[in-house]
Structures are given as C-alpha cells and as structure tokens.
Amino acid sequence: MAQGCKTIGVLTSGGDAPGMNAAIRAVVRAGIAAGMKVKGIKRGYAGLLEEEIVDMDSRSVADIISRGGTILYTARCRAFMTEEGQRKGAEICHKHGIDGLVVIGGDGSFNGACKLANLGINTIGVPGTIDLDIACTDYTIGFDTAINTAMEAIDKIRDTSTSHERVSIIEVMGRHAGYIALWCGIANGAENVLIPEAYDYDEQKLIDQIIRQRKIGKTHHIIINAEGIGHSVGMAARIEAATGLETRATILGYMQRGGRPTCKDRVYASIMGARAVHLLAEGKSKRVVAHGDGGFIDYDINEALAMKKEIHPDFLTVGNELIRI
Numbered sequence: 001m002a003q004g005c006k007t008i009g010v011l012t013s014g015g016d017a018p019g020m021n022a023a024i025r026a027v028v029r030a031g032i033a034a035g036m037k038v039k040g041i042k043r044g045y046a047g048l049l050e051e052e053i054v055d056m057d058s059r060s061v062a063d064i065i066s067r068g069g070t071i072l073y074t075a076r077c078r079a080f081m082t083e084e085g086q087r088k089g090a091e092i093c094h095k096h097g098i099d100g101l102v103v104i105g106g107d108g109s110f111n112g113a114c115k116l117a118n119l120g121i122n123t124i125g126v127p128g129t130i131d132l133d134i135a136c137t138d139y140t141i142g143f144d145t146a147i148n149t150a151m152e153a154i155d156k157i158r159d160t161s162t163s164h165e166r167v168s169i170i171e172v173m174g175r176h177a178g179y180i181a182l183w184c185g186i187a188n189g190a191e192n193v194l195i196p197e198a199y200d201y202d203e204q205k206l207i208d209q210i211i212r213q214r215k216i217g218k219t220h221h222i223i224i225n226a227e228g229i230g231h232s233v234g235m236a237a238r239i240e241a242a243t244g245l246e247t248r249a250t251i252l253g254y255m256q257r258g259g260r261p262t263c264k265d266r267v268y269a270s271i272m273g274a275r276a277v278h279l280l281a282e283g284k285s286k287r288v289v290a291h292g293d294g295g296f297i298d299y300d301i302n303e304a305l306a307m308k309k310e311i312h313p314d315f316l317t318v319g320n321e322l323i324r325i
C-alpha cells in the first residue's frame, strides 16, 4: 500500500482568487488532524526556490476564512519552468522533509505540480482561479465571488447608463475564457456578451443591433466584453461614431479578484483543501481535486490537463435566446 505523507507543504500560485485562504486553512487543519506537519510555502514556486518556507499550526490560519487574497502570497515564476528550477524545487522539498505538496492554482500551476511529482514529491492540485477555465471541474475557487462582485458593479453601471440613455461596454476578466462575461451577461440582463469562445468579431452586426434596439424603445444597451476580446475603449469610440449614441467603456479590472469570499467559495474551498490532504494521507499523488456531477471528485493531473473545456450547451442556448453571444 502507498505510504501516506508525513510532512506536507501548501502553496498558492498564479492569479489569486477569493477563497484561497479557506483552502489553505483547510489544508493546515486537516493535515494536523491527520497527524502531519504542515509547512506554508510563500509566493508560489518562486518562494519554493527561495526557500520561503514557514511552519504552520492551527493558529496561523485563524481569522482568515473571510479574507480575500492569499496569506501565503502568490507569484508567477519563470525559473520553475526549467528542468533545473524543478530539480532545485524538489531538492528543497526533500531538504525540508516535505514529501507531499498541495498546489492551489490554475492549469499552469498544475503543470508545475506534475513536474515535482515526477521528481518524487507527492502533489495534489486544488483549482483556484476566478476564470473557471479548468476543464476537469465545473467549480474553481474564486469564480463565485468574482461573478457576484462583477454583477453588482454592472448593476450600478446599468443605472447610470439608463439615466443617460447610453451604450455601455463593460470589460470583465477572462483572458482565455468567457465564463465571467457569460454569467454576468445573463445575471445583469445584458444586450450582448462578447467571449473568446464565440465572438465572430463582426462589429457591424453589433452596431446594427444597437440601432435596431434603440428604434424599438430600449433606453440603454449593455455589452459585456471579456478581457480576451478586449479593446473596449476603441470599440466604444467606433460604436459612438457609427450610431451617434453616447458610448462609454468601463474596465472592471482587478476589483474582480479581491474581496470577501462568498459562502460557496468558503465552503467548496474548505472541502477541496481537506480532500487534497486526505489524498496525500492515502499516499496518492498527481491528482487534481474537482467538482462535477453534484459532488467532489479527483482526476489524474495529466488527464485533467488534457481535457478541453467547452461552454455547456444550456449556456449557449440561453445565451443566444437572451443575450446574443
């Protein structure tokens, strides 16, 4: 039978996401409950290479479940993309007695975890990103908070947009994925949603729609634009020139990544963090914790990374009927 880990590390990597603290807390407390030592690695793989490693106990994760961001900090690290960096990372883990590692982050971070696993460190990935762009799971830590933050901001923009009878383009995060835009488009009753997965870049069609909607009495026109399409300011100028309607662009930006996590993000992140520890306790490695079919599951990291994420057909249907994606 595979040997369970004795000392585990936990790190957060890539873009931060509200709920990461809840996951860290769960890893620390579930680890201690399983009789393991737990070490926090600061600043993701960059901190691993710099040996920014601290002992964690139950008190070191007190009062963090309601806080956005990550108490361990996060970073992107080019040096860890190299074999030399990965070997050094594994050696540092060995030096500190770390035989298991929980990596909270996105696909990139899971690639790094896979490399460490090949070098003898048991690793488990926990999906943390506001973008929901991890194929093996229908939930990622931070997405729920981010869409609620964005939805509230867009409601406010809609008020002023209506008062001034303007067209508003609101850019939300999602470099490669349109999930935040799609969910907000439905929740905010937008007229159009532009997402990397579906936008045909036919701006004239958009302009014709705006003119048509105005003729039938609409007093505003909300376009939610995913970051992956971008160029909202230029788009606003072109739409204003073509329609004669005042058009404003708002880029919501990093406010979407911060703030107090929602109840769902706290609870799901806690369950996922604890499950990662249970897998390490069973001697498992190279797994990713996921949510699907109404429950929590886990996948082989390589299988998970090979999966392709498609927008669910129900979303495309409602998208086409209600918001024209």
Ligand code: ADP
Binding pocket: 013, 014, 015, 045, 046, 075, 076, 077, 078, 080, 081, 082, 105, 106, 107, 108, 109, 110, 111, 112, 113, 115, 129
């Ligand atoms: P995310 O985890 O949110 O997808 P990134 O793609 O920026 O974010 O990845 C986070 C970090 O994971 C990178 O800065 C790098 O240190 C590490 N990483 C990404 N891809 C790989 C890879 N192919 N091999 C090793 N490490 C990787």
Ligand code: F6P
Binding pocket: 014, 015, 016, 129, 130, 131, 173, 174, 175, 176, 227, 257
């Ligand atoms: O966390 C995901 C994400 O917010 C993407 O939507 C965005 O493109 C990216 O992170 C921006 O990351 P940063 O500017 O922090 O490198």
